Amino acid sequence: MATKLFVATKAFIEHDGKILCLRESGSYVDGSNQGKYDVPGGRIEPGEPLPEALAREVREETGLTIARAQPFYALEWQVNKGEDTWHVVATCWRVVPTDVSVIQLSDDHDHYAWVDPTDKDFPLISNLRPALAAFANISQPSAVAA
Numbered sequence: 001m002a003t004k005l006f007v008a009t010k011a012f013i014e015h016d017g018k019i020l021c022l023r024e025s026g027s028y029v030d031g032s033n034q035g036k037y038d039v040p041g042g043r044i045e046p047g048e049p050l051p052e053a054l055a056r057e058v059r060e061e062t063g064l065t066i067a068r069a070q071p072f073y074a075l076e077w078q079v080n081k082g083e084d085t086w087h088v089v090a091t092c093w094r095v096v097p098t099d100v101s102v103i104q105l106s107d108d109h110d111h112y113a114w115v116d117p118t119d120k121d122f123p124l125i126s127n128l129r130p131a132l133a134a135f136a137n138i139s140q141p142s143a144v145a146a
Contacts, residue, residue, distance in 0.1 A: 001083055001084060001085060002083070002084050002085070003078075003084070003085045003086075003087055004084050004085070004086050004087065005087050005089070006043045006086055006087070006088045006089070007043065007044050007088075007089050007090075008041055008042055008043050008044065008088055008089070008090040008091075009041045009042070009044060009050055009053050009054040009057055009090065009091055009092075009093060010039050010040075010041035010075075010090050010091070010092045010093065010128070010131065011039055011040040011041050011054055011057065011058050011066075011069070011093050011095045012039055012072075012092060012093065012094050012095060012117075012131070012132075012135050013039070013040065013058065013062070013064065013095045013096075013097055013100075014094065014095065014096060015097070015100045015114065016114070017116070018114035018115055018116055018117070019039065019114070019115055019117055019132075019135065020039065020040065020062065020100075020103070020112060020113075020114060020115075021037040021038065021039055021112065021113050021114075021115045021122070021124060022037060022038055022039070022040060022061060022062070022105065022109040022111070022112050023036065023037050023038075023109055023110055023111040023112070023113075024036060024037075024038060024108065024109060024110075025107065025108060025109055025110035036123050036124065036125045037113065037115070037122065037123055037124050037125065038124070038125050038128065039092075039128065040057055040058050040061040040062050041054070041057050041058075041061075041090065042057045042060075042061070043088075050071075050091055051069065054066065054069060054093050054095070055069075058095065058097075060106055061105070061106045061108065061109060062103050062104065062105065062106075062112075063102065063103060063104030063105075064097040064098070064099070064100065064103065065097060065098045065099070066095055066096070066097060066098070067096045067097060067098045068095070068096045069093045069094065069095045069096070070093065070094050071091050071092065071093050071094075072092055072093065072094050072134060072135065072138060073091075073092040073130075073131045073134045073135070074089070074090065074091050074092065075089075075090055075092065075127065075128075075130055075131050076088060076089045076090070077127035092131045092134075092135070094135065094138065117132055117135050117136040118136050
């Protein structure tokens with residue numbers, strides 16, 4: 001069994017005091033959390049700057065565009081995928097979108113919800129709980145730096 005390292009971004013997209021969560025569908029090839037919710041994000045490509053990777057992942061998974069974003073937390077987790085172990089290191093970003101009136105999910109997700117960041121009962125993937133707690137403790141949700 002080999003361990004593979006991935007660097008990722010996670011977007012805590014905020015609107016009206018809630019964050020956008022996406023439910024993983026059964027058609028997601030690299031998925032390991034079918035039926036549970038996650039925030040938009042994914043692996044960066046070699047040579048891709050983190051802000052560009054974040055914007056690309058948000059656009060691909062939700063159809064949204066980022067107005068402002070600021071990193072606020074880093075986390076890591078491991079997941080077994082077939083014969084391999086994936087070690088993922090992610091930067092979590094506080095994101096304000098330009099508009100949330102139309103959300104277009106990718107095939108990797110089949111539902112979305114706007115979730116109160118203090119909701120401990122929402123079926124969010126467990127590895128995001130520390131980042132969600134950190135997000136909930138940030139004051140002034142509209143004060144994201146440009």
